[in-house]
Structure formats: structure tokens, C-alpha cells
Amino acid sequence: MANHKSALKRIRNSETKRLRNRYQFKTTRNAIKKLKDATNKKEAEKLFPEVTSMIDKLAKNNVIHDNKAANLKSQISRHIAAL
Template identity: 65%
Template sequence: MANHKSALKRIRSNEKKRVLNRYQHKTTRNAIKAIRLATVKSEAADKLAGVISMIDKLAKKNIIHANKASNLKSKLTRHVAALN
């Protein structure tokens, strides 16, 4: 167990950050899945801008790697463009 006040505070703050990061990552994954399951192009295109913003925020905070974010955005954009 931690012996210093600062170490106890670090444990508390790390747990808060971990929970928030997991929530944001899971929310983004669900939004990505919704775009991939969409069959109407206009519907998917409306969601795309919001999802790209969410992906950029995750990459900025180092929750996901910058290259993974780039790959996700590219694949989603190509998917939406291919819809009818």
C-alpha cells in the first residue's frame, strides 16, 4: 500500500482517468460500429464527422495511437463513400 499522501492521490486520480478513458473509448467504438452497420449513405455521412472528431480526441489524449486513428478515419471514410 502507498505510504505517502501524494501516492494515495495519484492512485485516486489514475482510477478516475482510467474510468473516463474506458468510457470514451467504448463510446467511440460503438459509434464506429454504428457507421459500419449503416446501410444508407446519408445517415452514415451525418455520423461520420462526429466519429472522426471522437477519434481525433482519443488520439490527442494518447488513448489510441495516432496511426490507428488515421487508419480508422481512412477506412470509415472509404466505407461511407462506397455506400449507395
């Protein structure tokens, strides 16, 4: 266990951030799944800006790597184009 006040605060902060990151990443993954399951092109195109925004926010906050974000956006845009 940590001995310094600052270390205890750091543990609390990092746990809070970890939970927030997990929640945001899980929400984004669910949104991506919803978009990929969409069979209607119009519906998928409506979801696309929302999902890309979520992915960009994760990349900006270093929850996921920038390249992973680019790959995910590319993947879902190819999926929409194929519909």
C-alpha cells in the same frame, strides 16, 4: 499499498482517468459500429464528422495512438465511399 499522500492521490487520479478513458473509448467504438452498420449513405455521411471528432479527441488525449486514429478514420471513410 502506497505510503505517501501523493502516491495515494496519484492512485485515485489514475483510476478516475482510466475509467474516463474506458468510457470514451467504448462510446467511440459503439459510434464506429453504428456508422459501419449504416446502409444508407446519407445517414453515414451525417455520422462521419461526429465519429471522426470522437476519434481525434481520443488520439489527442493519448487514449489511442495517432496512427490508429488515422487508420480508423481511413477505414470508415472508405466504408462510406463504398456505399
